[in-house]
Amino acid sequence: MPIVGAWAHRDVRAAFSSCLLDDRLGVMAIHEILTYPDPALREVAQHVGDAQSEEVRQLVQDLADTMYNAPGVGLAAPQIGVFLRVAVTDTRWREEDGVRDLQVWINPEISRREGEVVFEEGCLSVPGIYEDIRRAAAITLSWSDLEGNRHEADFEGFQAVALQHEFDHLDGRLFIDLLPPIKQKLLKKRLQKKKRLSMKAD
Numbered sequence: 586m587p588i589v590g591a592w593a594h595r596d597v598r599a600a601f602s603s604c605l606l607d608d609r610l611g612v613m614a615i616h617e618i619l620t621y622p623d624p625a626l627r628e629v630a631q632h633v634g635d636a637q638s639e640e641v642r643q644l645v646q647d648l649a650d651t652m653y654n655a656p657g658v659g660l661a662a663p664q665i666g667v668f669l670r671v672a673v674t675d676t677r678w679r680e681e682d683g684v685r686d687l688q689v690w691i692n693p694e695i696s697r698r699e700g701e702v703v704f705e706e707g708c709l710s711v712p713g714i715y716e717d718i719r720r721a722a723a724i725t726l727s728w729s730d731l732e733g734n735r736h737e738a739d740f741e742g743f744q745a746v747a748l749q750h751e752f753d754h755l756d757g758r759l760f761i762d763l764l765p766p767i768k769q770k771l772l773k774k775r776l777q778k779k780k781r782l783s784m785k786a787d
């Protein structure tokens with residue numbers, strides 16, 4: 586039986602505050618989040634060669650600032666137009682008391698997928714759309730941290746779902762691609778029309 590849950594923070598309004606990973610680095614930058622049907626969201630991101638580089642550290646900072654500002658529970662580099670295999674998540678973030686638990690994923694690789702779970706998902710790149718999506722209930726993941734160390738761990742439930750969602754972005758996949766074909770077609774048509782109208786209004 587799939588477990589049905591809700592995509593957290595969908596209605597959260599962020600009181601923005603900075604989230605510096607390291608006070609020595611300092612430039613906080615909130616980036617524009619690309620939205621469907623921007624073709625950049627379909628690019629496959631490149632493997633990160635040096636996880637310890639200044640470029641990657643700044644990218645992680647930018648992703649964190651942009652994610653918390655949005656607000657969202659996850660953001661992948663391609664969503665801000667950077668085609669590197671880097672994503673951040675915070676599935677435990679509580680705006681009320683400021684508790685944050687930023688997690689950084691560099692060159693993530695899922696080596697095991699097990700079971701099935703259905704969560705209502707949303708995406709900062711597909712604003713206003715929430716749909717039930719079926720994914721693996723448990724995963725085994727390896728990834729690098731900002732020091733370049735490799736880790737491996739198991740994840741399940743909402744966190745496993747959030748990670749699969751974010752890492753799909755690294756391969757140019759969006760959660761709406763996982764909907765049944767007819768539903769997908771209607772939704773994509775609607776989103777394209779919405780984007781055209783908003784571009785006209787600008």
Ligand SMILES: [Zn+2]
Nearest residue numbers: 707708709710
């Ligand atoms: Zn997304």
